[in-house]
Amino acid sequence: MKKTLSLLLALMMIFALLAGCSETAEPADDAQEPSAESNEPTEPTEPSDNTATEEPQLDEVQYYNINLAEEPGSLNHLINTTLAGGTILTNVLEPLVRNEWGEIVPAGCSDYEISEDGLTWTFHLRENYWNDGVQVTAQDYAYTLQMCATPATGYPYAADMYVIKNFEPIIAGEMDISELGVHVVDDLTLEIELSYVCPALLNTLSFMPLRQDVYEEWGERYGSEAETLVCCGPFVLDEWTHNSTLRLSKNEQYWDAETVKLEDVTYHIVTEEVARYNMLDNGSLDSLSVSDVDYIARFSAREDLNAIHYSSARTVMMVFNNEDPAFSNRNIRLAFSLAFPREDTATYIFNDLNEPAWSLTPPPVTENGVAIRDATGEPLKQLIADNPDPQAVLIEGLKELGLSEDPADFEFELYLSGTNSKMHTMGEYWQQALQEALGCTITLRYDDYAIFSSNCSNGDFQVGFLSWGANADPSYMFNLFASTSSSIPGKHNNPEYDELALAVQRELDYEKRLEMFAELDNMLVTEDVAICPVVFGGGMTFRYDYVYGVDESAFTDAGVKYVYTAGRES
Template identity: 30%
Template sequence: MKKRLLAVFLTAAMTVTLMAGCGVPGGSSDEGDSEGLKRVTYSLREEPPTLDPQLMNSIPSATAAIHTCAGLTRNVEGEIRGDGAEDWEVSDDGLVYTFHLRDGLKWSDGEDLTAEDYVYGIQRLMDPATASTYSFLGAILKNGNAVNAGEMEVSELGVTAPDESTVEITLEHPATYFTAMTAMSQFCPARQDLVEEYGQDYAADPDKAAYSGPFVVSEWKHGDEIVLAKNDQYWDKDSINLDEIVLKTVADAKTGVAMWEEGELDITEVPTEMTDQYADQSEFVFDGANDYLALNMSEGRILQNKNLRLALNYAVNREEYIQLATNGVYEPNTRYVLPDVNGSEEGTNYGEEFPYEAFPVAGDVDQAKEYLNAAMSELGYSDPSEVVIELLTTDTDLAKKQAEVLQDQIQEALGITIEIRQVTYKQRLEMEADKDFDMVFTGWVPDYPDAYSYLELWLTDGSYNHTSYSNPEYDELVIGSQTETDPKARAEMLFQAEQIFLQDAGVVPLQLRRIQLLVNDNIENFNVYFVGYNYNLVYADIKE
């Protein structure tokens, strides 16, 4: 028997509705032309690198996408609702999903939005010519890996449109979280005519794309701000209250706070050095980010040496790091998978089910030196100062502070040299993808609330494996989990894989990111969530 699904509910842990601050929302880029508009302006440290749905690879981009894209489904703080699809069915074996589109769907330019647009968007994600760093998500689709490797035509991907209002997706293996994936930008529809017209410039400016979601990009002043305007063609436009959302790039968090005080911003993060000053006016929320140092193990790279990677892990005093770098706002972390993703049983989370501390939270300098000595012997070094490792990070003040604390800790503990290199956020992402780094300060927010969202990254042939990590036992466990039908056994396989990854020192885990937000108290229904995006203003409103 087939199951008719109108909505699938996921955990809503870490969802927060925020009410703080003062003033009336409506800070604008162009003074005087916004009279009477309901507008909310929030700040970002870095501009979204891209608004091309299939190329998005960052939380700033993903957060913009939930406002401009209509996936087959929509993730509303863990509740999976129909968006472009009104309802859907899943075959008894869990492999075939049949999505039925709503009547009368339109693109923002008035063109009909059809099942073929969804099929094209997903095919584009997996087309090797697109070169999406997020194509690993499509490995779950039938023939996904073969298509992405160029071994099969994109037409052979497990996604078809039997008619204009039906999308049928076939998976390689069952996945209870798949409907959450169809809410992601990478699975959103794309306009083939515009992609072919603009090529690499598709979605690079407002007039080079059409939009399927609640808002459209009406203006993009690169390096400054992105203005989203309500999409009158959206199927649920009557539920959208805001006229505009402005994404303002403010690299310096202190400047952001000053702008909030002046009413120029409605939502902004408080820098950690100002946390006490605004404790009574703000909310603290975990945003789902698990930050770590990714270590490049590619051939010829110094961190191909496992003992050196272990030395770094034991050299870091995460308790001290959190106090010095974040004023105690973030939480020290010694494992890889976010503890708050779902466990194998309803109502549990992964961390409760599988508690784990891979490294001492305060570090162990003696152990670190033992690993360093072993590494130096293997690498042919006689003096620790000869060991030079570059730490790549972004060019924000917080990133600089974090890097300098780590630099001091590691150099003091091991006597090696850590050189900091700061670049723009977009450049950092590009250098990661090109494996042009020794170690990089980065992190991960789960795309869906399952441990697999973290562990699939480091499969030997994974398209997002930017560190060249490879362990056959790890691969066997992660791939085996794809077809394991017993939830407990599957979760145990994933936990074993996590342990192997950290025993190999695949990364240097650092922190769970807790952010302090100032939010205008006239904003209603603004939410923060830990899966796939940070801020949700789709259904927000402003008090009269």
Template identity: 30%
Template structure:
């Protein structure tokens, strides 16, 4: 989702619909969890433990069964604990599960839950909360996108249950007792432990959810927390407040008393808030990166997050392969990252990011092996476009481009529009809409071209490449290929425990997706240029799921 990836929120500032957002940090930019604990004694007791942040959009919903975006993922991860949560270097650390055992065949996972975890209404967190949440995520009456996407082919019977072919009770989850949760998988899944940190797998208090009904997770009083913080205020369109959860099982590790978040869509306004000490972090657009280039407060982070143009093949023009290849080649990505973004982002010619996964035998990076599968070439783009117009029997064409409504989004979308219109006879109509509207329109395939982003839901090429299987929950392009489906299925089934052959199947699938079928037009791999107040310590960045972990954050005293 993500991002899910499940989708972060840097995505709004970078003008793309980003599902299940993730970010990667380095030791020079953030403090590790252990560092933050070691420094606890040096933190001034008189310093105000309040973190002030801004986001570029409103949270669409805090319902973990329904969220598909990175913004919700961030604040779900701050207010809830799953079986495990993301710790230092993106490694799972104990959450509600103290530990687990796995059967010899890799199919049965038994999680032993802590008995001191409580919901913010005083109820104990039990195995039944996980059973209810996971069943709800694949209940066809709920209509979750991420539940079937994340669980099908992983949790036993998830696909059949999500299609209404089996009862909810047939899902491979079981409460052995209040504090023992058993999961049965369809096949061995090496990355399953990291999946349990993802928002879709968070527990739900059944009584509370059902009491709230269709108002669940839409307001602060419609939420329960079992994590480090509780959302106590949610002023839609303006911001929200989190407060330290005194009943959290690991409350002693949490130093921040409050996190206040304001919705600010304009970069200049956010920078002004930072300069006047009203917020502690700001994402910078191109012109501000130059202005603060020499500042010690400037931090640049590369992330395993890819942005690309989705092309709706139900559109007559975009159903044409040559038209899609023309769009792939016409955008000058290098100028885009150097001038328009100017934040450390790099161009990409594929769907899997650099510095994400390596060949299990040679150790070579996935992106290095496949290289740039598509490059900027205006002459070739025009040739493909001419062929497309001839095949379609048209001279001119208009395409709708779905983009964001923030200042930076509009700037980037204007650049891409200009690039696309270098194709003779093509006019592009940019439709700039709020983030929540974009989610709905993507779900309903109400677009021709869309600027879209994806961050990993777990550390494996599958999190990027299984997006495009026929009728996949996040496909939403109309693309369908038996050859592609076969490669992804083979990687997940017969090659599941053959790491070299599995990796090479993913390499072949990406070539088919990008080079041969031109399903998407890769643009860039995101980096974020930010200013951080130097007294903010202990914030860690994550390669998947929530962009940041604030559990161990604190404000250093003078």
């Protein structure tokens, strides 16, 4: 214990010197999809995060500089699983609906109708255009769903689409794509048939349209460069200098172009935190999430920066490879989870901006106003109390595997998605804390997210460190761990879990759904021990006081559509 405390003090000194990052690598998620709290979309409003008694005078030149923590990888939305990729895609493509300031609002559609039995949804599209002048049609949305259902695509969120009639047997190769319950009535009318009544359908229907001619023209290169992407959202991707910048401009062909005030948006890919902080400090960035305590104090003292503390719908976790010879054993996984220093991690690594995670679902994820984590009851805490000696649990696992019962003979690898200095510091802290608690040897491996993701997908890892964003519908997070999902690489396989995850999507009673979600969470975290929750996402954003119109809601996919500046030049 003295060793660990000494390391924590050393970490604090290192962080002060390095001005290091307290964020995770962000491998996830085009997961921030619309909420389904209302069946009727409302027209978008334009509230401002920067309050004023009078409408501010807009700057004559409208531009915005923000940061991306990593290279997006592919902008092919059929295969994207990165937060960086999702950030760009939500600005350059137009889903049927969006989640803006906590409400479902019409986006690609103007309205929709639901049949009396709830199984047929008819969407009426707006008159919208791609940036090359070609009209967006119902076929573009239908083609996306057809490609999602095509087995060769490898769509990572397939389990979320099982609600669509025949989607599941088609992606399993048991039925032809022509049987998919998606129909183009005319150029501006899309009809979707469901397999069952779904209370959270609008979350699923946040998918982006796809131009078949452009997709087929570029093939595997689609979305790999700016010129291979055609845009129908508020902005157009003009330039992509890999590992450096992505430059967007206002899409004059967009149906709601008059609402969009920004003319130019630049995303700067800066992986080292100290470099990001310096860019905010000198005005090269207009907004930035800050985790270092010294910089938080520094920026808080500035009158020209607004501080926004947020709790994001994101879970930082360790994922076990359930097919690894060692981590296929529950007691090996359990020993790791029991020994993991969640509270110290929240305090010393994340500066108390994040809170320890004792379950899968982050605080903003609710069912009928009740947080799923509250319904779950955090049984992991009780499991830890019942097993005060993680090393004894490890020894039991080693015995079950027929290995040496001496923990000193056991070695495994912790794989981290990120290569910056803070990621190394974090890894070294966890390495020492876990080695001290378990008595084993832990090696560390670091890679940029693209390589990390590829290796994990191929099963080349034992324990992987990542974070994942949630959806307003609790089912989204639990579907990630179904055996049919390829999103999370842990290869969790429990038929009872799969059955319950599917059943909860069909259940309409809120109280029963809460019970089922709690059971799923308990099964995943304490019974199967498929993951080791670490912390729930959170942080502090500093934004210059001339920036207005930023949507800070937990599940927003508004992008920067409503952002503008007023007073930058004064």
